[in-house]
Amino acid sequence: ATPTAIMVGTGLGARRGILFKNATALETSARIDTVVMDKTGTLTKGEPEVTDLIVEHLSELEVLALAAAVERESEHPLAKAIVAHAAQLHAPVLVADSFRNVPGHGAGAVVGAQRVLVGNRRLMIAEGVEPNALSDRRDELAASGRTAVLVAVDGRVVGVIALADAVRPTAAGAVVALHDAGVEVVMLTGDNEATARRIAGQLGIDTVVSEVLPGDKADQIGRLQAAGRKVAMVGDGVNDAPALAKADIGIAIGAGTDVAIETADVVLMRSDPLDVAVALRIGKGTLRKMR
Numbered sequence: 001a002t003p004t005a006i007m008v009g010t011g012l013g014a015r016r017g018i019l020f021k022n023a024t025a026l027e028t029s030a031r032i033d034t035v036v037m038d039k040t041g042t043l044t045k046g047e048p049e050v051t052d053l054i055v056e057h058l059s060e061l062e063v064l065a066l067a068a069a070v071e072r073e074s075e076h077p078l079a080k081a082i083v084a085h086a087a088q089l090h091a092p093v094l095v096a097d098s099f100r101n102v103p104g105h106g107a108g109a110v111v112g113a114q115r116v117l118v119g120n121r122r123l124m125i126a127e128g129v130e131p132n133a134l135s136d137r138r139d140e141l142a143a144s145g146r147t148a149v150l151v152a153v154d155g156r157v158v159g160v161i162a163l164a165d166a167v168r169p170t171a172a173g174a175v176v177a178l179h180d181a182g183v184e185v186v187m188l189t190g191d192n193e194a195t196a197r198r199i200a201g202q203l204g205i206d207t208v209v210s211e212v213l214p215g216d217k218a219d220q221i222g223r224l225q226a227a228g229r230k231v232a233m234v235g236d237g238v239n240d241a242p243a244l245a246k247a248d249i250g251i252a253i254g255a256g257t258d259v260a261i262e263t264a265d266v267v268l269m270r271s272d273p274l275d276v277a278v279a280l281r282i283g284k285g286t287l288r289k290m291r
């Protein structure tokens with residue numbers, strides 16, 4: 001690589017808020033044929049809001065108060081949305097003991113004398129909670145592209161909370177730009193399959209890997225590499241960091257967590273998914289000048 005080509009590429013990127021941390025990142029960008037995108041916080045804004053609450057046995061405010069008591073102890077974006085919604089509706093503030101975070105599943109705690117769980121179907125199965133009519137409502141909400149989590153009290157499902165996270169305005173355009181450049185786009189997410197498929201459909205992404213546990217994202221990258229792919233991973237979260245490191249290049253969303261930004265080779269300061277395509281194009285331009 002000629003130093004001039006590298007300098008030009010780095011400068012072009014910087015002007016658009018695309019930071020290549022080193023020359024290798026710029027060169028590798030030119031050879032990427034597969035882009036793996038995290039869903040939450042990368043293709044979506046990562047600012048979920050509660051849209052629906054369906055309850056059984058308890059009142060809406062009771063369910064919200066119990067769920068919020070657990071979620072107040074959690075750092076998860078879904079947790080923050082649930083706590084904010086409970087506060088907005090002036091749900092009673094209850095205190096949780098023995099909080100447990102179950103990565104990729106949800107959380108649990110003891111509230112008063114009750115055992116409360118908030119999380120996905122997998123959490124409920126792991127904790128021995130029987131599915132009921134509310135579980136079916138959960139599936140319907142998920143099919144509409146919302147993330148739906150269950151609330152259980154003492155082993156019984158008492159509520160479904162649906163949350164919507166708006167897709168970033170340029171996400172669909174980014175997929176088109178990558179496809180035009182001959183790059184395959186894969187969505188990788190811990191969210192459930194129905195929600196993931198719906199959002200992927202909206203964005204024109206045909207390959208979806210859903211319900212991936214936080215520890216397994218890097219393995220998914222490894223699998224693509226073993227099949228001969230040159231992979232860029234785009235992510236924002238703490239749980240994306242191992243996958244960002246494993247990929248041929250890791251690209252972090254600027255609005256993401258410090259861990260993701262530190263681990264990545266490229267940082268998109270404007271948090272715009274379209275800049276993924278621009279970064280790869282700059283890489284190709286640099287490579288051409290090197291020949």
Ligand code: ADP
Binds near residue numbers: 103118147189239
């Ligand atoms: P992502 O890859 O989308 O960032 P995570 O691995 O953080 O997903 O979470 C995957 C799923 O686990 C969520 O969609 C949700 O169903 C459930 N979950 C995780 N943490 C929580 C929580 N604190 N409260 C409720 N549900 C949670």
Ligand code: MG
Binds near residue numbers: 042
């Ligand atoms: Mg994310």
